[in-house]
Amino acid sequence: MSVHQLFDLGGQTALVTGAASGLGSAIAEALLAAGARTLMTDVDEDALNARVALLRKHHPLAEGAVLDVADPDAVDAVVDDAVRRYGQLDCVFANAGISAGRGFAVETGQLEHVEHPAWDRVMRINLDGVLATLRASVRHMKPRRQGRIIVTSSIAGIRAEPLSGYAYVASKAAVNNLVRQAAVELAPFNVLVNAIAPGPFATEINGGRLKLPESAERMRTYIPLGRVAQPHEIQGLALLLASPASSYITGAVIPIDGGASAR
Numbered sequence: 001m002s003v004h005q006l007f008d009l010g011g012q013t014a015l016v017t018g019a020a021s022g023l024g025s026a027i028a029e030a031l032l033a034a035g036a037r038t039l040m041t042d043v044d045e046d047a048l049n050a051r052v053a054l055l056r057k058h059h060p061l062a063e064g065a066v067l068d069v070a071d072p073d074a075v076d077a078v079v080d081d082a083v084r085r086y087g088q089l090d091c092v093f094a095n096a097g098i099s100a101g102r103g104f105a106v107e108t109g110q111l112e113h114v115e116h117p118a119w120d121r122v123m124r125i126n127l128d129g130v131l132a133t134l135r136a137s138v139r140h141m142k143p144r145r146q147g148r149i150i151v152t153s154s155i156a157g158i159r160a161e162p163l164s165g166y167a168y169v170a171s172k173a174a175v176n177n178l179v180r181q182a183a184v185e186l187a188p189f190n191v192l193v194n195a196i197a198p199g200p201f202a203t204e205i206n207g208g209r210l211k212l213p214e215s216a217e218r219m220r221t222y223i224p225l226g227r228v229a230q231p232h233e234i235q236g237l238a239l240l241l242a243s244p245a246s247s248y249i250t251g252a253v254i255p256i257d258g259g260a261s262a263r
């Protein structure tokens with residue numbers, strides 16, 4: 001393979017969860033630009049339709065399907081349908097996730113205030129949703145002995161994070177080891193499983209809090225690079241992990257955080 005083919009996804013098919021907004025939308029755009037037919041999925045139908053229509057202006061291989069990752073039967077159905085329609089599924093991004101609100105930096109985020117309904121909801125989407133997406137994908141990738149699965153985790157899953165809620169940090173820590181476990185099981189089948197662990201990106205998560213000027217100000221001291229990232233800055237790493245360029249990377253949890261986890 002020549003060097004210029006390392007990031008080429010021509011002829012490949014991809015699926016992204018949580019693709020109507022933020023990082024998922026940026027990831028889908030990168031996959032499309034690299035040539036992959038990309039099924040963008042999201043629980044928010046209106047936002048999804050708008051985003052798919054926007055991307056289709058430049059990328060005719062963009063498609064959309066409504067999917068709530070907290071519903072494992074729906075995940076199976078959408079993945080199975082994608083395989084039926086496209087004949088194969090080369091790459092899946094388990095990206096959908098939600099915030100658990102503030103961390104212990106504010107009183108309401110402290111341990112004695114953690115409540116079960118909210119904890120369960122975060123786990124159902126951030127952890128069970130990732131499991132459902134991995135499981136549905138692997139059923140197709142394993143027999144074919146080919147596939148890439150990339151999970152959007154967080155640096156809040158690697159270390160304590162005063163700004164993130166308990167359910168969030170626990171869910172992201174759990175997916176990191178889910179990724180390692182799956183990577184080792186699936187390596188003999190040439191199915192590579194990795195995680196991206198972002199620091200703060202200016203998306204809609206947590207009510208768009210990271211887009212506010214006060215967050216930008218806080219990150220000036222909190223992040224070595226001194227700023228919040230923009231969603232498009234995820235694209236290089238996403239493309240690396242989806243493409244032939246990463247043929248020897250599996251089981252990795254890769255921070256993309258302006259240096260935050262190096263502290």
Ligand SMILES: NC(=O)c1ccc[n+]([C@@H]2O[C@H](COP(=O)([O-])OP(=O)(O)OC[C@H]3O[C@@H](n4cnc5c(N)ncnc54)[C@H](O)[C@@H]3O)[C@@H](O)[C@H]2O)c1
Nearest residue numbers: 018020021022023043068069096097154200201203204205
């Ligand atoms: N933005 C950050 O600073 C940051 C940092 C670390 C990790 N992450 C992770 O990145 C991923 C994407 O988040 P984002 O920042 O782009 O947020 P976002 O809110 O902009 O986008 C998340 C998308 O996921 C969708 N979604 C929510 N629940 C869903 C469900 N049950 N099923 C399917 N789709 C669902 C939303 O409708 C939305 O379109 C999440 O897993 C998040 O935890 C984000």
